Amino acid sequence: MRIEGLELENFRNYACQAVEFGPGCNVICGENAQGKTNLLESIVYLSSGRSPRARTDREMIGFQEDSARLLARVESRGRTFRIQADLFRGRRRKITVNQVCVKTGAALGEVYHTVFFQPEDLYLIREGAAARRRFMDTALCQLRPRYAAALSGYERARAQKTRILRDFGERPDLLSALPEFNEQMIRLGAVLIQYRYQFCLRLEEYAAACHRECSGGREELALAYQTVSSVKNPGAEAGVLAEHLRRHMEDHQAAELASRLCLSGPHKDDLLVSIDGREARTYSSQGQTRTAALALKLAEREIFRNAAGEYPVLLLDDVLSELDPRRQEFVLNRIAGGQVFITCCEEDRLADLSGGKVFRVEQGTIA
Numbered sequence: 001m002r003i004e005g006l007e008l009e010n011f012r013n014y015a016c017q018a019v020e021f022g023p024g025c026n027v028i029c030g031e032n033a034q035g036k037t038n039l040l041e042s043i044v045y046l047s048s049g050r051s052p053r054a055r056t057d058r059e060m061i062g063f064q065e066d067s068a069r070l071l072a073r074v075e076s077r078g079r080t081f082r083i084q085a086d087l088f089r090g091r092r093r094k095i096t097v098n099q100v101c102v103k104t105g106a107a108l109g110e111v112y113h114t115v116f117f118q119p120e121d122l123y124l125i126r127e128g129a130a131a132r133r134r135f136m137d138t139a140l141c142q143l144r145p146r147y148a149a150a151l152s153g154y155e156r157a158r159a160q161k162t163r164i165l166r167d168f169g170e171r172p173d174l175l176s177a178l179p180e181f182n183e184q185m186i187r188l189g190a191v192l193i194q195y196r197y198q199f200c201l202r203l204e205e206y207a208a209a210c211h212r213e214c215s216g217g218r219e220e221l222a223l224a225y226q227t228v229s230s231v232k233n234p235g236a237e238a239g240v241l242a243e244h245l246r247r248h249m250e251d252h253q254a255a256e257l258a259s260r261l262c263l264s265g266p267h268k269d270d271l272l273v274s275i276d277g278r279e280a281r282t283y284s285s286q287g288q289t290r291t292a293a294l295a296l297k298l299a300e301r302e303i304f305r306n307a308a309g310e311y312p313v314l315l316l317d318d319v320l321s322e323l324d325p326r327r328q329e330f331v332l333n334r335i336a337g338g339q340v341f342i343t344c345c346e347e348d349r350l351a352d353l354s355g356g357k358v359f360r361v362e363q364g365t366i367a
Contacts, residue, residue, distance in 0.1 A: 001112050001113065001312055001313060002021070002023050003313060003339065004080075006071070007070070007072075008042055009070075011038070011068045014039075014042075014062075017365065017366055022356055025342065026339070026342070026358075027342050027343075027344065028359050029346065029359070030360055034361045034364070035364045035366075037053070039343075039366070043315060044116045046074075047109065048105050048138070049104065049105015050105055052138075057087045058087070060087060066088065067086060068087040074111060076112040076308075077310070084096045105148075109141060109142035113313070114312055114313045115300050115312050115313070115314050116317070117297045118318070118319065119321075122294075125273050126289055129268065129271075132271040133267075133269055133271070136199060136271060139199065140196070140199055147192070151192060153188045154185060154188040154189060154267070157181045157184035157188065158267055160177075161262050162261075165256060165257065165260045166260055168260075169260075185249075186249065190239075193234050194234070194241065200225040203223055203271075203296065203300070204223040206299035207223065207292075207298075210298045210299055211275075214291045214327065219276055220277075221280075224272040225271060226270045226272050227269045228264060228265065228266065230244040230247050230248035245264075245265065249264040287324075290323065294331060311337050313339050313340075314338060314339070315340075318343050318344060
């Protein structure tokens with residue numbers, strides 16, 4: 001699974017760029033604000049239909065331009081694919097795979113996968129639950145198209161419910177539509193819980209081994225999936241989970257109306273991380289939390305490999321510069337076997353370690 005070639009037109013600071021990549025390690029070097037992260041962003045976008053940085057597609061279109069184009073030639077599962085995304089100001093994007101339109105970004109996950117690791121992810125353990133939910137959602141949307149569809153439907157229903165709760169004071173008639181959106185959230189929420197729980201089980205298996213290796217066998221990492229309090233067994237069947245979610249929502253109905261907030265549902269889920277039996281977010285050192293974050297991202301890569309039969313494309317955006325030499329060595333020893341992109345400001349030492357292909361980026365131009 002690898003990106004053979006990439007073409008960008010009016011994407012961020014790339015006016016017109018075509019580049020061919022190596023099958024192993026690709027080192028992208030250059031000064032800050034030259035376009036290194038923009039390059040990785042385009043690769044992530046073509047694998048998921050989502051940007052890890054932008055809130056809307058138009059943010060990725062070059063200044064004073066009306067459209068942008070991204071085109072990748074991808075080798076995956078023994079086949080070659082051409083993935084193209086056309087972004088526009090004022091109208092919907094167009095995404096095609098081998099010239100066939102795809103309706104959702106989730107369909108891109110069936111072509112190839114990416115694991116994107118940026119410096120902010122080193123603080124994944126210390127951040128709030130939203131960051132860890134986003135980590136699970138990003139991975140699962142690529143792995144399981146059904147999950148992506150359920151998540152999209154759930155968020156639409158939650159948005160409608162939120163508007164009703166916000167506005168029913170001025171328009172009491174809106175409350176008549178509340179049961180419909182509650183039921184949508186219950187049905188789709190049960191699907192989200194099922195997938196997240198299974199993902200957490202696989203994640204713990206690989207992350208614990210990674211963390212143990214990186215810590216020299218001195219520490220033990222554990223994960224636990226936390227959802228609404230009425231769900232005692234997140235591994236139960238969808239119908240059972242739906243009943244538990246319904247009970248939780250009914251118990252919180254008065255509070256939701258009083259606060260005008262959507263308080264019940266898996267949109268508040270969390271991935272609890274502990275090291276040697278203690279909550280990592282509260283009690284772990286900076287080194288421990290960074291090791292745990294590394295373990296989660298590398299475990300995500302292993303899950304993708306097992307699901308697809310080949311490694312996903314791994315993107316490390318200036319992560320190594322944030323790590324001490326021991327953790328740098330651990331990561332570099334772990335990334336063999338698939339295509340990797342590493343951005344950095346200084347290529348000398350990294351190029352020697354990787355033995356891969358080196359590109360230099362300057363003002364939106366790749367050499």
